[in-house]
Amino acid sequence: MVTRLLALAALLPLTAAAPDKGQPALTEQTMRSGGVRPAEQTAVRFDSADLSFEVLPDQQRLNGVATLAFTAVKPVDRLVIDLDRNLPVSAIEIDGRRLAAGRWSNPDGQLVVSLPRPLAAGDSVSARITYGGTPHVAVNAPWDDGMVWSKTPDGRPWVATTAEGYGCDLFWPCLDFPQGEPAVVTLHITVPAGLKAPSNGVLLGVDQLPDGRSRWNWRTKHPNTYAIALNIGPYEEITGTYKSRYGNSIPMMYWYLPGEKEQAQRLFAEFAPTIDFFEANIGPYPFGDEKVGVVETPYKGMEHQTIVAYGNGYAKAIEGFDWLFQHEFAHEWFANQLTAANWDDYWLHEGYGSYMQPAYGEWREGRARYATMMQAQRATIANKVPIVRGRVITEEEVYEPTKGGPGQDIYVKGSWMLHTLRWLVGDQAFWDVTRRAVYGRPDPKPGNFVPRFGSSEEYQRIVRDVTGRDYDWFFDVYLRQAALPDLVETRNGDTLSLAWKAPGGGPFPMPVEVSIDGKTQRLPMTGGSATLSVPPNAHVVIDPDARILRRSEAIEAMQAWRAEQTKARRK
Incomplete structure (x- = not known):
């Protein structure tokens, strides 16, 4: 040979x-x-x-x-x-x-x-x-x-x-x-x-x-x-061993360019706490019998299995961790362990991969960091094409808007859908669903699972199995419709009426939190609507913690304004 x-x-x-x-x-x-x-x-x-x-x-x-x-x-x-x-x-x-x-x-x-x-x-x-x-x-x-x-x-x-x-x-x-x-x-x-x-x-x-x-x-x-990835260079290497909460020891390796040792050591120090976050919330690192591998590359990044490509230039950010490393490493669970059987379900890779940065921010610092990071994603959701179109499709037909795809929405809209689902079903059920989707079982341990394929339909079944409830209405709107549900508010005297207007005209019984003079209650919205009495001059805030992915006129106006500004600069 x-x-x-x-x-x-x-x-x-x-x-x-x-x-x-x-x-x-x-x-x-x-x-x-x-x-x-x-x-x-x-x-x-x-x-x-x-x-x-x-x-x-x-x-x-x-x-x-x-x-x-x-x-x-x-x-x-x-x-x-x-x-x-x-x-x-x-x-x-x-x-x-x-x-x-x-x-x-x-x-x-x-x-x-x-x-x-x-x-x-x-x-x-x-x-x-x-x-x-x-x-x-x-x-x-x-x-x-x-x-x-x-x-x-x-x-x-x-x-x-x-x-x-x-x-x-x-x-x-x-x-x-x-x-x-x-x-x-x-x-x-x-x-x-x-x-x-x-x-x-x-x-x-x-x-x-x-x-x-x-x-x-x-x-x-x-x-x-x-x-499968080729990476060639005059690399230097940092190595270590991660002691997993599951009892196994995992080799960790980072290959970096000469002259960057101090920066490389700081990035390497992020490996262990990042793994611990994923293992604490989802389950075992999927490739513990091989390695945790990261290599510096002359491009931004990619989730190559056990040899994650990193090219973020050791950028510093207010979150205190390297978002790109965390995102690409998340794909060891969401892309490499759980792989979409059809590119039409690409959100399983990128929606989850993007949601893991705010989730990690919350794990490190609390709800304020989580909310800030989620809000940064919210402003970029385009809602031009459904995330899932229900047919066997190529990667480019999903990733490229010029080819009719949802593009970045598989990242940010997918992430916000998961944010809303987590609030809807509760933390325990959400992470249980995630675990079963990733490993195909509720009790993953090193050695009792292998990489698997998943789909949106399977994910819906897992949600149903874990919660005992049918949430098809939720996925039909967020995955298979381009537009977002609109919450219509009407106030008549001391009565506040709320009604969901869902794209496609189907049911959308999404509960809603309402704050009245600082006291928050959750409305079940059975049938997609609800009314409640509001004292005169009361201060009312709908969905005060931004739990729900829904239409925002402010965001639409901002996006339209930015588009006009871009168009004007090109003239």
Whole structure:
């Protein structure tokens, strides 16, 4: 394997023109992650991937050998594997026997391999794919995807990947949809002399090669499809051990650039209290038998499983903790342990991931910090498109408003929906629901769970099971309608009337708190309305603690004003 990679490198020119950002161009197929899949992909189970990468920063080239193992769950006579055509295939072996070149094709980013024999259900197959080329360069990672070829302040290579939007096929042959997870991935990453390659899972060892380069070998279980990450640089490392409240000991590792030791140590000091927050409220760190891993990257951040990308520049904030580290680390629970089976349920990743920052602020400092952080999110909710549209959908169709998606609402509206749900059902029920959604059981302990897939429908069932009540009306409004419910207030003499006007016209029996001269009562709003007597000249505040995600004319006016200001500046 290594010999073949070295031979390929020897055939290349010593220098090559570096591709511009956004180049080489991608096909529509490669930019599509998730969505409706070819029948051949759902006909197989992805058992394992053994991935060898040779990273050549000076040439901005990536060479690879991928050995993929599948088991047929339905009869199938060909493999359909996602791989960017900018990484052309030079050879394929099926069960150790080399295929003739005419037995595969990849015109648009989906590699189709005709098998020597059809597979019946239960049959297994191994495909060894040799490929390489100039991978797509990200324009503005992580908001778009690709290689990031960067330099450290002293001019040494600093390289990273990101693939959540366009998918794993930017770098390796994979099944580019959420449920295309391989059960186990082994990585072998060859990098220039003097550089390190922290990656997913457990370090199996580092091989020193005769030419001075090194090969870093890692193994990880059940990684989500976009979580495999290459990180190459002259890293220094801080290590420690976290003593979990569940009794296990977890290795912690942070890789950072030289010259940043003091800042790196301060960030590393946040690891243990952050883990404790999640374990206290949700459950065990999901990958305790591998590691807590964080690596500094030349882009903002990403939730790569057990090797979280961090690029926030050690920014200081009034909350007293690094929000970006906390957000990306939250995804170890919400994205990596609990993965949305369909990108349409992306809010399970980002709504929860965003809610964890105010929840952590509350855990550290109390309700005032929580309320302040929630209010900052509230002003950014757009309400243009429903969070969930009820069909199999691609990542870009959710993340990009230009493609009709809800965009940032999966973060902030999802977070506020959870805020409202927590008040509606109570703290204990809310965290019980969260725990079951994440682990698939109410009693998670190290060793009794594995990463799982979830959906909005399942989440609703969990809420029903935990609370004993049907809250479909709640999710129908917040997930499947774009507009927010409007609370209509009418005061006639000493009578205050409240009535919900819900988008879609369905029921919305959301309770409401009302403060009258400083005394707060909770109105059940059975049937979506209620009346109460109010003393003359009494001071009345509706929803005084902002428990409910509802329409705000003030926010709408502010957003319209900002839009006009932006438009005027562009003239």
